[in-house]
Amino acid sequence: MNQLIGFLSILRKDMKTYYLKPPNISWGIIFPISWTLMFFAKSESTVDLREILPGVMALSILFGTTSMLSVTITFERKSRSFERLLLAPLSLNLLMLAKTTGAILFGIINAFIPVLFASFMVDLSGINWLSTFLGVFFIAVTSTFLGLFIAVSVKEVFEAQTFSNFFRFPMMFLCGLFIPISSLPTLIRPLPYVLPLTYGADLLKRSINNTGIMPPWISFFVLLAFSFGLFMISTRNIKRKWIY
Amino acid sequence: MSTSIIEVNNLSKQFGDFQAVKEVNFTVEQGEIFAFLGPNGAGKTTTINMLTGLAKPTSGSIRIAGHDGIKDMKRVQQLIGIVPDESNLYADLSGYDNLVFCASLYGMGKNKREERAKQLLEEFGLADTGKRPFKAYSKGMKRKLTIAAGIIHAPTILFLDEPTTGIDVESARQIRRLVKNLNESGTTIFLTTHYIEEAERLCTRVGFIVEGKVVRIDRVVNLMKDYKKEYTIEFTLENHDPSLQETMDQAFPGVRVEQISNQKFRVIPQEKIGVAPFIKFFEDSHKPVYEARIIRPTLEDVFVKITGIEIANMKKEKEGKKK
Numbered sequence: 220m221n222q223l224i225g226f227l228s229i230l231r232k233d234m235k236t237y238y239l240k241p242p243n244i245s246w247g248i249i250f251p252i253s254w255t256l257m258f259f260a261k262s263e264s265t266v267d268l269r270e271i272l273p274g275v276m277a278l279s280i281l282f283g284t285t286s287m288l289s290v291t292i293t294f295e296r297k298s299r300s301f302e303r304l305l306l307a308p309l310s311l312n313l314l315m316l317a318k319t320t321g322a323i324l325f326g327i328i329n330a331f332i333p334v335l336f337a338s339f340m341v342d343l344s345g346i347n348w349l350s351t352f353l354g355v356f357f358i359a360v361t362s363t364f365l366g367l368f369i370a371v372s373v374k375e376v377f378e379a380q381t382f383s384n385f386f387r388f389p390m391m392f393l394c395g396l397f398i399p400i401s402s403l404p405t406l407i408r409p410l411p412y413v414l415p416l417t418y419g420a421d422l423l424k425r426s427i428n429n430t431g432i433m434p435p436w437i438s439f440f441v442l443l444a445f446s447f448g449l450f451m452i453s454t455r456n457i458k459r460k461w462i463y
Numbered sequence: 464m465s466t467s468i469i470e471v472n473n474l475s476k477q478f479g480d481f482q483a484v485k486e487v488n489f490t491v492e493q494g495e496i497f498a499f500l501g502p503n504g505a506g507k508t509t510t511i512n513m514l515t516g517l518a519k520p521t522s523g524s525i526r527i528a529g530h531d532g533i534k535d536m537k538r539v540q541q542l543i544g545i546v547p548d549e550s551n552l553y554a555d556l557s558g559y560d561n562l563v564f565c566a567s568l569y570g571m572g573k574n575k576r577e578e579r580a581k582q583l584l585e586e587f588g589l590a591d592t593g594k595r596p597f598k599a600y601s602k603g604m605k606r607k608l609t610i611a612a613g614i615i616h617a618p619t620i621l622f623l624d625e626p627t628t629g630i631d632v633e634s635a636r637q638i639r640r641l642v643k644n645l646n647e648s649g650t651t652i653f654l655t656t657h658y659i660e661e662a663e664r665l666c667t668r669v670g671f672i673v674e675g676k677v678v679r680i681d682r683v684v685n686l687m688k689d690y691k692k693e694y695t696i697e698f699t700l701e702n703h704d705p706s707l708q709e710t711m712d713q714a715f716p717g718v719r720v721e722q723i724s725n726q727k728f729r730v731i732p733q734e735k736i737g738v739a740p741f742i743k744f745f746e747d748s749h750k751p752v753y754e755a756r757i758i759r760p761t762l763e764d765v766f767v768k769i770t771g772i773e774i775a776n777m778k779k780e781k782e783g784k785k786k
Contacts, residue, residue: 224567224571228564228567228568232556236553236555299547300551300552302551303565304568307540307568308538308568308569309568462516463478
């Protein structure tokens with residue numbers, strides 16, 4: 220019970236202090252619209268909104284969660300307020316889950332904003348919503364834990380942004396959203412399969428347009444493994460670097 | 464009979480090739496105010512970090528309130544409060560929200576934490592500014608709120624790292640009073656400071672730490688007792704006479720005479736003697752005496768004698784770091 224009070228309190232504080240701040244709410248709205256417009260701009264023919272929806276959703280989550288989490292944790296580390304959390308009688312795993320849950324929720328909300336817009340413009344019938352939600356959830360979890368991994372690896376806020384891009388841009392171009400994996404040069408064709416976003420995006424494509432290339436259970440399993448692995452590596456690094 | 468609430472044995476901390484803390488041994492008794500005194504880089508904060516769970520000892524053992532302070536740290540953290548050397552609360556949250564948030568980290572229920580936050584804001588003289596964001600507080604107010612956050616869960620032991628560094632005199636006095644009151648209400652206090660007079664005023668016992676080693680630990684009265692035998696008499700004369708020191712050396716063989724300024728002399732006799740012979744000497748030399756006073760040794764003198772570290776340099780170094 221005591222631990223739960225701490226968990227909920229950290230989550231509430233982060234939502235209030237970071238995620239529900241007007242600039243971040245506007246980011247959640249503007250960012251998906253920009254991605255949609257970008258897809259329109261790049262296409263020579265008429266773009267099917269439903270076809271681009273998995274890509275817009277996946278990128279909105281990826282950019283939203285990795286930016287927010289890596290920056291907020293680095294900022295709290297710099298101002299030393301993060302020490303206060305490390306000194307509290309909360310287990311490190313629960314503490315890090317509390318810190319990441321806010322970003323996961325932020326990512327999920329970010330993903331459904333383009334869905335909301337699309338619902339006014341195109342027919343969204345036939346979508347497997349349960350599978351879509353699970354896909355969104357797992358992309359949010361893996362991206363957030365990637366943000367955590369970045370936060371633990373850097374000292375300055377600007378480093379967090381630079382390091383985030385080091386992961387985000389290759390993932391964006393290799394995950395099959397812009398270029399189908401089968402069209403990639405043979406030499407780099409195995410690379411997408413070591414990126415969590417590939418599996419999340421494929422799951423969304425299958426759930427929304429039935430165009431995925433992998434069986435959903437493989438994607439779920441791999442995303443679960445990525446989530447667990449990234450979380451464990453990050454908490455181990457925290458123990459090693461921050462509880463020195 | 465006093466009981467040890469903190470027991471530290473052969474505690475060491477190594478950072479690569481640098482040993483920050485070297486086989487430190489000490490105990491803190493329940494209900495006392497204990498201070499670690501030492502210059503920058505002496506190992507004070509590293510020791511506190513090891514005692515509170517922010518750093519892992521390289522070797523040695525810690526027992527706090529009967530628990531293993533290394534293996535059972537989460538249980539220990541429930542019993543201790545920590546006030547770090549920097550006021551590190553959340554800038555955008557109000558003073559009240561910061562306290563309520565800190566209380567929730569210790570599992571306090573909603574009503575209990577809100578009531579306690581209000582009570583502490585009142586006690587610390589911050590009730591009127593409780594709704595203001597932390598970033599709008601003055602340095603002294605920030606320090607007070609950080610201490611309030613450290614005791615929100617009524618800890619058995621409070622760790623205070625440099626509680627009054629970098630704040631104004633009035634706020635420092637208020638904080639010292641608050642620390643004293645906390646101790647009187649039963650909280651054991653472990654503090655680090657480089658303000659010797661602060662330790663002298665507040666503490667039951669002090670430990671001098673230099674280059675990671677504890678060079679002396681004792682009750683303040685015991686430390687002072689050893690040096691009380693040495694005393695100095697300071698004379699302030701009406702007129703300046705450059706040849707006076709030489710004349711005095713001849714008149715009082717075995718007494719060290721130091722000229723402090725144009726009109727001030729200090730005499731340090733080898734054994735305790737009264738001021739009367741000196742007053743008579745000055746009068747006979749037609750040098751009226753304005754003031755004569757016995758200067759008793761302070762904890763600062765004791766610290767300098769034991770560690771060989773000049774306090775002025777220590778303070779300058781610390782204040783420079785804070786800026």
